[in-house]
Amino acid sequence: MKITDLTIESINHIVDNLWERGRRELEVFGTEVEDFRAYCMKKAGQPWTMVFCDDDMAPCVMVILQPLGEMKWDIVSQATEEGFAKIWRPLARFLKQFSDRIIEDDPSWVFQGRSVQTHERTPEWMSLLGFTLNSVDGDIKTYIKKAVTV
Numbered sequence: 001m002k003i004t005d006l007t008i009e010s011i012n013h014i015v016d017n018l019w020e021r022g023r024r025e026l027e028v029f030g031t032e033v034e035d036f037r038a039y040c041m042k043k044a045g046q047p048w049t050m051v052f053c054d055d056d057m058a059p060c061v062m063v064i065l066q067p068l069g070e071m072k073w074d075i076v077s078q079a080t081e082e083g084f085a086k087i088w089r090p091l092a093r094f095l096k097q098f099s100d101r102i103i104e105d106d107p108s109w110v111f112q113g114r115s116v117q118t119h120e121r122t123p124e125w126m127s128l129l130g131f132t133l134n135s136v137d138g139d140i141k142t143y144i145k146k147a148v149t150v
Contacts, residue, residue: 001052001053001054001055001060001087001090001091001094002052002053002054002055002057003050003051003052003053003094004050004051004053004057004059005044005045005049005050005051006040006043006044006045006046006049006050006051006062006064007044007045007051008041008044009059010051010053010059010062011037011040011041011044011062012037013058013059013080014051014059014060014061014062014078014079014080014083015033015036015037015040015078017080017081017082017083018033018078018079018080019078019079019080019081019084020081021116021119022078022079024116025078025115025116026078028116028139028140029114029116029140036078039076040062040064043064043066048064048065048066048073049062049063049064049065050062050063051063052087052091052094053087054083054086054087058083059080059083060079060080060082060083060084060086060087060091061077061078061079061080061083061084061087061091062077062078062079063075063076063077063095064076064077065111068112070108071106071108071109071110072109072110072112073109073110073111073112074112074113074114075111075112075113077113092125092128092129095129096128096129096130099111099129099130099145100130103145103146103147104147107146107147108147109146109147110144110145110146111131111144111145111146112134112142112143112144113126113131113142113143113144113145114140114141114142114143115140115141115142115143116139116140116141122141126143129145130145131143131144131145132144132145
């Protein structure tokens with residue numbers, strides 16, 4: 001797995017080959033695929049955006065951290081079916097270590113991810129990354145990851 005900048009080319013590749021669960025998720029969020037593409041295009045090349053590629057440099061998963069306020073970040077991501085299947089293990093390891101390290105360095109950080117749970121193992125995936133279920137609004141589940149306070 002390789003990590004690169006979010007580019008127009010990588011966005012087009014992922015959106016043109018968007019996995020079915022991503023299409024269903026966007027639909028539940030009330031977002032058209034082309035509106036999602038336009039949102040991503042505005043984020044291309046910006047800080048806190050990245051693309052995870054397979055060993056052949058084919059874009060597999062894009063991740064955008066969108067600020068929600070001071071030290072609170074929404075995680076926006078989408079993938080291709082084939083790409084996610086190729087890199088999910090190293091991707092999970094990287095995302096967990098990345099978010100753990102940021103929270104360890106500054107415990108005020110909070111990450112938020114919304115999911116429509118279009119796959120039965122979504123809760124397991126979110127738990128693997130260190131997220132806990134925070135709220136449920138219809139079909140949309142919101143998970144958060146923050147410092148553990150004792």
